[in-house]
Amino acid sequence: MSSNEYLTENDPMFSAKKRTTSEIIRRVSSYLWPYKGLALATIACAVVSLLCAFAFPRLTQYIIDDVINTGDTSQLDIAILILIAAFFLRDFFNSIRIQVNNYFEQNVVFDMRREVYARLQRLPLQYYDTRASGDLMTRVIEDVNAVERLLIDGTEQGTVSIISILGVLTILFATNPILAGAAMIPIPILIIGAMWYTLTAHKRYRKQRQAASAMNSLLMDNLQGVREIKAFGKEKHEDSRFTDRAEAMRQGTLTIMRAWAFYNPSMSFVAATGTGLVLWIGGGQIMNDQMSVGELVAFLFYLALFYDPISKLHGLNQMLQSARAGGERVFDIIDATEERENFEGLNPLPNKVRGEVKYDEVHFNYSKDKSTLKNISFLAKPGQMIALVGPTGAGKTTLINLLPGFYETNQGDITIDGQNIAKTSLESLRKNISTVSQEPFLFNGSVRENISYGNLNASQNEIIAAAKAANCDNFINELPEGLDTKVGERGVRLSVGEKQRISIARALLKDSPILILDEATASVDTATERLIQQALERLMSGRTSFVIAHRLSTIRNADQILVLKSGSIIERGSHDELIKQQGLYSRLARIQNTTFIEEGFERLESDNK
Ligand SMILES: Nc1ncnc2c1ncn2[C@@H]1O[C@H](COP(=O)(O)OP(=O)(O)OP(=O)(O)O)[C@@H](O)[C@H]1O
Ligand SMILES: [Mg+2]
Known part of the structure; x- marks a missing residue:
């Protein structure tokens, strides 16, 4: 019988330190x-x-x-x-x-x-x-x-x-x-x-x-x-x-x-x-x-x-x-050790930073035996859009997760407006950063509650304005109870495109100077795609944005493109500069008829074989 298969005395998942x-x-x-x-x-x-x-x-x-x-x-x-x-x-x-x-x-x-x-x-x-x-x-x-x-x-x-x-x-x-x-x-x-x-x-x-x-x-x-x-x-x-x-x-x-x-x-x-x-x-x-x-x-x-x-x-x-x-x-x-202990002694960031972000020779690994990010350095000026591209597993999400302090770097510094984020309070750091993730998570509550999660003090008008700017108003108006419709656990009662726009509205309401956007890979129809794209552009304007981009259309607009491969930046520059460099990116961009950059990676990989 396999009943004890999960019950090894020291299964780290379920066990605890012995105490007298x-x-x-x-x-x-x-x-x-x-x-x-x-x-x-x-x-x-x-x-x-x-x-x-x-x-x-x-x-x-x-x-x-x-x-x-x-x-x-x-x-x-x-x-x-x-x-x-x-x-x-x-x-x-x-x-x-x-x-x-x-x-x-x-x-x-x-x-x-x-x-x-x-x-x-x-x-x-x-x-x-x-x-x-x-x-x-x-x-x-x-x-x-x-x-x-x-x-x-x-x-x-x-x-x-x-x-x-x-x-x-x-x-x-x-x-x-x-x-x-x-x-x-x-x-x-x-x-x-x-x-x-x-x-x-x-x-x-x-x-x-x-x-x-x-x-x-x-x-x-x-x-x-x-x-x-x-x-x-x-x-x-x-x-x-x-x-x-x-x-x-x-x-x-x-x-x-x-x-x-x-x-x-x-x-x-x-x-x-x-x-x-x-x-x-x-x-x-x-x-x-x-x-x-x-x-x-x-x-x-x-x-x-x-x-x-x-x-x-x-x-x-x-x-x-x-x-x-x-x-x-x-x-x-x-x-268990809290993330960033003694944070009372740390310098908080101002309520609204200018948004200059610098990675300086950053190294990171999840576990000792494998390094996930190697020697990452770049500078994002306030209001710039940085696109991260690279094959799956390259470390794009990891790189971006370091910025709100979700994980701490093993080596190297990350600074915002010249202030080292490792020496600042997490609360002030995260107040300055909005995230729209790949698979947006909605709480089991109403649409209104989910949008106002960006700012619990937002007025009705502000919520409606954010919903409009995120192109949510059309589908919200068709919901049985409008803003008060319950979205179900993790937002199951909404479509992926709808969830994405709600998460954009939420970020708009938070109105922070730095934006992280893990672009969704899920395809939506072109009309919805355009609505989301438009909402994102409104969200990104005036903010330092980090976009893990999959759509070539998004990438072209970036001030700087970082091409990541196996945890290292192998190419960087604007679209035009990278095209001139004749490297991986230019070969990708030249592949016709692709919407998603991954398709380009896949084709290049199979060409190399
Ligand atoms: N929480 C984690 N713990 C341990 N390893 C992880 C964790 N998250 C990611 N990894 C590993 O780190 C590497 C980089 O993952 P990451 O999610 O940053 O890739 P990515 O470039 O965002 O890929 P994708 O385009 O598929 O989202 C992968 O090899 C992955 O297996
Ligand atoms: Mg990812």
Whole structure:
């Protein structure tokens, strides 16, 4: 069976750095600190309700030994009234405790979840290149919950259990040291059991969390690729892939359950032998007149109050191990390095730069073993249009992704108006750059929301003007609800040409001095093409523009054309200059009847063979 195919212990996609239980407790405690008042209130309520519970054995002893013998029913009535009152107080404080505790724990989880999300948004793109969205979602939702469960019970039950164990222990030894000693006999076995469980549980939980991540990642991937699954008729194939991962999840959970099913009853049995011992020795003591019946009954009730928190501690240990596995996955995100740390100390760029962009001997690689960009140098003057051309995989998108700081250069500097972008705040940098990407991403909201993403403060008139300038108005007017029409996830309800124009409108609204345009390769009909072209020209005018161009018509207008091949600029200049150079570009341009420059590359490649 291939169920464990995704569950190698150290799959970097789903695993997390190992951390000790004490580190997890310490980290989680730092979230509790702001709510220490609430935490104390919870514990106080629990202690009061515990003290009320102590009244039960004491009163029972009193009734059996003193009241029943006297035959005075009025004393019995009073004792019962006191008992009822004690029970009432116990449950009353319990109710308050539950409410305070929920409030407390939800606050902590809220803080933690927000921090994880905020951190996720500030991690470099490189982080996402090696992770699955489903895994990250699992961490934000499920793993935070695992930590939450520990908080609900851990803080308060842990303290209360320990307090009640110590309290009851004192009472037991004070009332009858011999019986108390007998009751302690199973304790070493309980401790050994707990240690075995603690030491082995972590591996099981970690595996189960990884299985959950793997399953959710596949689910996420498949939901996004549902069109491809249908188009390729791969429903059965995906059924079986999902089954494998669900099976790993089932196995992982069952392994945890099996260990618990063995551990918990065993511990309960060991504790019960303690009760047996006490009854055995205590029975003997009564027969020898060393003890009253009431005292033994009270002792047994107290004993229940002793073993009960011990079994709670076992349950807590289980939660702790689950929280540890979840917590280490959550803290992995929180501890990941933000893109550009300490950015408060960095010089921001002005709100509107002039737009002079310079690459100076820039080198970049995604991984150590392969260099993607080599020695890239060029200067773009304000308002110029730079076209990047080159075969697929040459590094055009990579080159352009360095400008907004999506990736950091390995060597060499990029400057805007003479200011090194590596030493500037990302916020000010990105404010100055608009991007229209190859496959524009639209959010699942209305057309209006998607356009105003360029400037959330834009007025209705500004939005309409941007939509007009991007040639969106025609199709928007035909949509059932105009600007308020929902576009669906990733904009599925719109055509590619429509999505492109919305993304142009969005960039227009952002109105930044530098523009990045990864021209779409998808063909649209010539009429739409003209509309898009016109919209782009309006967008580019007056801005320094970097265009990854595929259409020869776009390239001809560029002030400077950079021809990229295998990560290096092999030719540069205007269209006319490059034609004169008689190099690759001139051969491309001479090939007749092509609209897309790639077709030229392909033909040249096959000619060379
Ligand atoms: N996130 C990434 N992680 C690792 N390698 C990458 C990543 N993105 C791109 N690459 C690699 O870097 C090289 C350059 O890719 P890039 O996307 O810049 O090419 P491109 O010139 O834009 O191609 P196209 O015209 O097809 O869009 C390719 O070999 C690609 O496999
Ligand atoms: Mg590209």
